[in-house]
Amino acid sequence: MPPARHRSRSRGVHTALAGTAALALGLSALVLSGGGAQAADADLIANGGFETGNHLTNWNCPAGTGAETTSPYAGSASLRATPTSSDTAECTQTVVVKPSSTYNLSAWVQGPYVYLGARGTGGTDPSTWSSSTSWNKLGTTFTTGAATTSVTVYLHGWYGQGAYLADNVSLVGPGTPPPSPSASTTASATPTPTAGPSKSPTATASPSPTPTATSTGPGPGLPKHVLTGYWQNFDNGATVQKISDVPAAYDIIAVSFADATGTPGAISFTLDSTLSSHLGGYTDAQFKADIAAKHAAGKKVVLSIGGQNGTISVSDSASAANFANSAYALVQSYGFDGVDIDLENGVNSTYMGQALHSLASKVGSGFVLTMAPQTIDMQSTGMEYFKLALNVKDVLTIVNMQYYNSGSMLGCDGNVYAQGSENFLTALACIQLKGGLKPSQVGLGVPASTGAASGGYVAASVVDNALDCLAAGTNCGSYKPDTTWPGIGGAMTWSTNWDAKNGGSIAGTVGGHLHAMP
CATH class of the missing domain: 2.60.120.260 (Galactose-binding domain-like)
Known part of the structure; x- marks a missing residue:
């Protein structure tokens, strides 16, 4: 196990048993009712x-x-x-x-x-x-x-x-x-409403509504289908990069990771000194300038919270406030567009939801919120992580579940599917798509190489096929969903560094495919 700051995304492999008997509960909650009106x-x-x-x-x-x-x-x-x-x-x-x-x-x-x-x-x-x-x-x-x-x-x-x-x-x-x-x-009320917000009961001008915060796309300034990549603030054998080295195919870059502090819920961030030495020097000023350059190119950069060894806990109103305030300070300091929630040791949907809503209100309309739950965390809407995603659905950009390091899991049809296959990607994505997330909020999180995860790697072409299957019902494996979601959000990879070491197939093949999808 590498030092705590050099966090790996690898975890213990969940067995097929954990994906069947223990997780069968809650599947019924994923079936959405579609009955029509039976009365006036x-x-x-x-x-x-x-x-x-x-x-x-x-x-x-x-x-x-x-x-x-x-x-x-x-x-x-x-x-x-x-x-x-x-x-x-x-x-x-x-x-x-x-x-x-x-x-x-x-x-x-x-x-x-x-x-x-x-x-x-x-x-x-x-x-x-x-x-x-x-x-x-x-x-x-x-x-x-x-x-x-x-x-x-x-x-x-x-x-x-x-x-x-x-x-x-x-x-x-x-x-x-x-x-x-x-x-x-x-008797004292005016029964006939005016057509607008004017105080006069005779007003006829209609008000000009401001847009609601709920959108049908992935977020402001982003394409219809987005590619997210994690950038490693440490060296674990993958290609060492500056933010400026991340290929243009990545629409959202998740800087991994924030650090816990001595204050419950609060986070901090520091560029890794070892990383800087490998790059011949990489200062805070250069890092911030690289983020600004990505913004100028239409990209988003978020700070990832957690990772396998992340110890950040938000479990009450005080820690929620600490999280929001400290995260906002980092947004202001570095120019981050928002945060990524990658907490792999438990999450409290109520208080983390409170923290994220508070942060969203501080950042404003450009706020970007991504998530990277494990497969086990999104098996049913009763899971805390799934509850969190639904709780913050109004400010959520995309959930890129990790389709790796998990063994076999249940699909939305109740059958068991093994990781490392197209069926695994489509059948588990279906759970989120039918469980309440908007299609634009569902992405496929995959390892960029066999070295990036202990299991679950698939070729970039398989990711493309899964996206086609979900969006249009084409190029499916043996599992084919009973409906399609043309607005499917996109894909994610751990990490841009591992992708670079593996020849850039995620950036080149998956990124190109996503951006060409209708």
Whole structure:
């Protein structure tokens, strides 16, 4: 085992037994419902405009939450709720729904940080958010499970981020609309909403919504299909590189790795002195200049957190704050676009999610978040890593699961597949694609050579075939998914250094293939 700073990505091989009996649980959660509407569509939210009674009638909100009457989006009032350092000021309403039915959820919102979503859907619980201080419309959809008869719609802000406003909350789908409010409870309200955020009830101009944070692509400034490569801040026998040596085929470069500090959750980063000596000197100033040059070429550079020997733990609100603050300081210092989460010794989906959302709000719209979970971490939506990915789906760029060092695992069809094959790539990617991640958020993580991992290496052509199979249903192995995902996110390799030593087949073959895909 090399010294701690010279981290290897190799781990013990999981057996087929671990991939079958122990991991069979949760597969049923991966089957997404697709039933159509069986009743007339209606708006099922009661008092979605916050006009009824005390304005918060039908809503369960924290004490002290009020109704904003000075600048509602429409009518005479809107919800106003203020988070604290320990509370997100969540307001909820539970609604009766039909099983196996599709619903459209929307709301007009404004604030430094505001969420809209639903829980208890029986399928993939949706969530979307924005950070605009002007009125903008959030919207998302979901399909209820076969036994689902109610869901909880929620709105909330984020810890310590200031008040948010919401208005015209709507959930449209099969069901019975709530009863109309009585005249006595609405006499003081303006029943006909304006078409925009103007205070005047006669206004007709429509507002110009700001885009929501949820996107259909991999992220701002990135191509439709991206190649991610890890750059080693150490020498373990692979080709030693500067950031400037990383081929242009790599759209995202993950600098590995950040270091733990004596403060729980906090991270630091230092260029490895041994690496510098191999390169004839590589200073912080040169490193930062190389990152800036990659930016100028349209590339993204993130700081990877973890690795096999990573000891960074985020397990409470204090360590989450430490993580976000220290990571943001490194973003500012080095010019990183964001972070990569490669924690291989456990992760807390709640508090790491809190940390990443906080970091995303600090960095802003250009934030890039990648992940590299092990195969065992993404076998079902009940796994903490999968829960984390879904928790931060709104700010997540791509998950590049490591399809190596794992032995055999279950595919989404319930069959066992061996690593080092196309079937392994496609059948396990299917779990993530059907488990709630957007196609653009799913990438194939592969070793660049046999020296880069203890098992799971496949030729670059096999990676290309797997991408074709997932995107278009062509060039499949014996396993062929029952649907296609043309927007598949891309591929990742450990590492750019090992790829260079192996002749650059990932950069040349896989990178070229990805960028040529429609």
